[in-house]
Amino acid sequence: MNSFDLSLLKYIQEHSPVLIEDVTSRFGKTMSTLKRSMKEINEFLEPDFHLHLDGPSIVTAITYREYIAFLEHIPFNRYITTAEERIKDLSVALCLQEVVNKSEYYRKFNVSPTTLKNDNQALSAFLEANHLAVTAIPKQGSRLEGDEILLRIAICLTILKTVEIGADHLLVPHKANEPINKSIATQFLKACQQDISAAAELYQQRLSHKVTLGYNSKKYFLVYMSIALHRMRRGHQLTHSENLNFIQSGDFALLGSEHENRFLDLLISSLTYTWRPFDLYDPTLITLVGRLCSSLTPLLRAKIHNASPFFAEVYQFVYSTIVQNKFNLYFDDKKLHQVQTRHALLYQGVTQATAPIAQHYQTTFSTVHLSTLVLILKKYELQNRAYSEDKKRVIIVTNSSESKVGYFKEVLKSHFHIEIVGYVNINELHRLEQASFDLLITFTNKISSYLKYYQLDYIKVNFYLSRDDISLLSKHGLSRAKKKIPAGEFIQETEGLDREQLRALLEQKYPDFFI
Known part of the structure; x- marks a missing residue:
């Protein structure tokens, strides 16, 4: 069992039935590889949920519930890890322990000493990307070193997908963890048990009444805070914050350390909120964002x-x-x-x-x-699509009765912000020479043939508009009908009008809103 097997099962579970050619194209695998993978997967599934070939497709009855159960029962000694997975797991251990003996640690992965040596390239890539380093400690093992903030964040991002928020703001394992993510979550939750509780208490008592974080941001805060508290207990505290004064932030004062608080203030201020008071802005950034908005609105x-x-x-x-x-x-x-x-x-x-x-x-x-x-x-x-925006001018070309055309007109107007400037019978096409319009619309094949014969541009749709018709008209520049009336402008133009004047204004200018 390997990461490809799990990716394949997840994809088929979510989309079954799936075409074999779609699967081979998506994963870049041959049919023989798919068959081997399906055989490996089926060994861990009940017969009722096996993956089957059905003509050109792969089918399965497995649901998300069975998929989770499948993940829970994969023995770690039957799972073949990738170098990237091993480095993620190792990096968490290096963060949560002072020194790690890599040779001993790698025994959990059931790989050879050669694999450990070959993984050095993947480890170097991870360290370089995060501006970190590993130092060898004679007769003990390896120690993770580097900027404390960057170290915490790198490990936080590694742990983030392996946990969720449970009751009382406490972190718990993600239900659908793959074997390596399960290993990462287990070591984090065990090593940081008391810190996870402390982080949840900090959030509840000191932060939640000031701002309301979105779920993902709240989870990020709790994971980061747990790691930070764990490392602070072990003596790895932020010792300076002069380089953190490049921009103003909120003042949350969660901890007793000035330097830790300075970074926490920046971090929390950069997360996503469902509610927050906008009572503090950086003067320089205000000016720059003002210019940005002026550049963007046109x-x-x-x-x-x-x-x-x-x-x-x-x-x-x-x-x-x-x-x-x-x-x-x-x-x-x-x-x-x-x-x-x-x-x-x-x-x-x-x-x-x-x-x-x-x-x-x-x-x-x-x-x-x-x-x-x-x-x-x-x-x-x-x-901000306002009702006062210019409307596309439409002419309907039809031989149908006015009652039938009247219905078609209202259907069009219910979907699009348009002005229907008239109806033209196929025998009156000469009227178009004096008319001012943007688009001709018809709903019959016969009239379409006439318009094509006279080399007139037109759009042919069905009388009962379909989704494809609506999409076609949108592509030809018709703006959707959901428009708004700017409150300030409306108040200004209705100020001082009596009832009759107000009614006349509404009927004349806003017939699509008032009846």
């Missing part, structure tokens, strides 16, 4: 009416990026991987607009950071 297809929350969210995102970059704290998100192509022009604009901030703080906005900012902008663009 890229949006909407005027930002809720400018204060827009600024606050962009500020918090940029702040988090600066702090997290400085301490090698990276969170990957696969859901962001398509943003760069889906919103290419906006992504390019965001890349250029953030350059002055990156230069000032000597940092880098990664693809994940830039993609996240793009989604923040798109969110506010959608929020």
